[in-house]
Amino acid sequence: MQLTVLVLEDEPPVREALTRDLGGFRDTIRIEAAEDVDDAWAIVAELDADGDRLALVLADHRLPGTSGVDFLTQLLDDPRTVHARKVLVTGQADQQDTIRAVNEAGLDRYIGKPWDPDELTDVVRDQLTEHVLEHRLDPLPHLRALDAARVMPLLRDRGDR
Amino acid sequence: MNASGSGREPATLVALVIAPAPLGSAIAEELRDGLQDVAWIVAAGSVAEAREVLAGAGRESWIGVVVLTSGLGPIDALVDELETDPGLRSAATLLVTDRRVHDDLAHAIDRDRLDAIIAVPWTAGTLATHARSHLARWMHEQHPDDLRSRALVTHGGRPLQRPHSELLRGLELDPTEVTSRLLEAIERVLGPRPRLRLPVGVRLTHQDVGVDAVLVVLQGRVALSRTTEVGEVLLHHDSTGPVIGLLALAQQRRAFFTARTTTETEVVHLSLEQLDRAVSTEPAVGDALTAVAIRALAERLRRSEQLQVERIRLNRDLEDERQRLATALHQLEQARLELVEQARFATLGELAAGIAHELNNPIAALRRAASYVGDDLSTILTSxxxxxxxxxxxxxxxxxxxxxxxxxxxxxxxxxxxxxxxxxxxxxxxxxxxxxxxxxxxxxxxxxxxxxxxxxxxxxxxxxxxxxxxxxxxxxxxxxKAYARPDLRPTEGVDVHQGIEDTIRLTAHRLRGIELVRRFGKLTPVRARAGQLDQLWTNLLVNAAEELDGSGRIEVVTDQLDEDHVRVRIIDDGPGIDPEVLPRVFEPRFTTKHGTVRYGLGLGLAITRRIVEQHGGTIELQSEPGRTVASVVLPIAGPPDDRGS
Structure with a gap:
């Protein structure tokens, strides 16, 4: 089982830049990119078929058709995605949208465009760590993508079993 | 010669008595005594019977007086019956009654159809006198040239119309005449009174000061004024009256006005003691004084009534003026809002132009850098x-x-x-x-x-x-840059499609999630202020996008309406504009039924309409649920005001 980060972004150069900036996680974490909400759901289905787990979604807020915020809200209604952590990456959200994302979609973080690559990787590492801790997953296979110090107690506990 | 001036026999003058038998004959008898020299007295038990008798007479009748009595049913009904007959309608109506109370003649009083009410029993002769004087008046009004009119005026050598009493006669006399009669009567008691000659500006009474004497003004004019919080106010001049100080007697002998001569004046001074003596000794003084006082009061009352009417008129004018000012203020406020919005747009335009200019260099550098990186890398890679x-x-x-x-x-x-x-x-x-x-x-x-x-x-x-x-x-x-270009003058050859495309690109963030369909026809370039047209497309597109709220479809349809006009329609499939609101969306600002001010829509569309009108075009907004169409028609020749400049 691989933890997966899904990037939802409609502009190809931005999508490429995001996935490339996440290149450091590539060996440990499955990185997937979708250009719209339909494709994002196709990826969810593929993950399910492959036995992988959606751990984190980085979504732009403006997308053709359904908005990123709507997609993040939809995640809560599907058992395959309900546990995924949610980060909004956008340069256009106004206050109203952000409030809605926080209140309705249970948004975990907000990253403004243009982003700082170090901040992006920090946020992703932090969110993946939270995900592992929250669901008491075995940290070992994902350790290189996690905050080792924080998952150490979890490792010890599991070692004790 | 009769009234009509023809050679025919003159019409018979009739006094009609409508009464039950015994009372009717008594009345007819008295009328015959007093009127038979001029009139035929007809007595009947009802209006219908009277008509029959008159019709049977075989010649024309002028019915000048009708005497009714109680006991024939409600007076109102009787008078209404008279009204239906043209021959009776104008007659003077006298009511002879033995009742102490009447509650059946309100309508007759209201319509001024009762000329006299005489109680039974009446003093012998008075009924005939009444009838005669009313007949005389009637003849005078209806047939003034008839010989009988004059015959009626005098009876027993005395004019009928003159009042007997000194007081009533005094009221009818010329004011100077009454004054001189008053003075004559006074001098009969007090002997000759000295005439006092006064120049202009002499005060005859002082406001709020006790009055011990009256002054009879024989010549000249006196103004009455009073000092109030708004200064000294002139209250009477033409309506002063000939006896100064008389009315103060009714106000604890304090002068309400300051009376001041405005011309050279001749007066007679009478202390209150002298006046008292004259009034108590000679009754004519009292009558004349009362007549003078009533006349003065009447004058002043009339003036005060005129002032009241004037005041109401002024208030109405004031209210009209206030309304006009409120309207003007409202219009000014709207104009100010539009100006603010325009200024904001102009500022944004300048800012956008500045940013566009400043961005050109970094863009050039970026593009070149990308190409240089590729070139340099290729060079390195050869080795x-x-x-x-x-x-x-x-x-x-x-x-x-x-x-x-x-x-x-x-x-x-x-x-x-x-x-x-x-x-x-x-x-x-x-x-x-x-x-x-x-x-x-x-x-x-x-x-x-x-x-x-x-x-x-x-x-x-x-x-x-x-x-x-x-x-x-x-x-x-x-x-x-295109969007922000300054528009001092219209330019030729403006490509409407280009402007729409620029606007779509710049409002893309407002159109995300919305399907945008272009159905562009072939358009002749127009003469226009391109920047203003961009603002026009922006307002219409953003309005449509707001209507859709993030999902839906906007169609931009253009076509050449005729050889002189192009048409742009922006159609959205949103919920539509409330029909109650639709007629007012072009007003600069309006309030919806929920009390909220739809500032953006209102002002945006107000500016939109102004831009279209300045270009000599028209704009129309039609809306139903699922389809709202904003249709703009622009003349190819451009703004009419400075065409060819």
């Missing part, structure tokens, strides 16, 4: 041992056609199947290698080669992205 491989990988990434994320995944899956290693396949796919054979070949080489290919592909993709991004910024800047 690199694996230069050819790296150059190929770089060029492939740079020139790769755009593909969907789903396609990318399908290619990657093929690689995973071929290589059997997901991580490796993912790296290959990211490096732009999608041919499984090529991937297998690369996998056979050592790790450093793959790393090199990944880096080269990364550079290629970055150069490509730099190109795409700078080109996009370039387009945005071009649109911004």
């Amino acid at each position: 690199h041992p694996q230069g050819e491989l790296v150059t190929r990988a770089m060029a492939a990434a740079r020139d790769r056609a755009p593909s969907s994320t789903a396609d990318d995944r399908a290619k990657r899956r093929a690689l995973i199947d071929a290589l059997g290693d997901r991580a490796l396949a993912t790296r290959m796919a990211a490096a732009g290698i999608d041919d499984p054979a090529e991937a297998a070949a690369l996998a056979a080489q050592d790790e450093s080669t793959l790393v090199l290919v990944e880096a080269a592909a990364g550079i290629g993709a970055s150069v490509h992205n730099l190109d795409v991004a700078s080109a996009r910024i370039g387009e945005l800047v071009a649109s911004l």
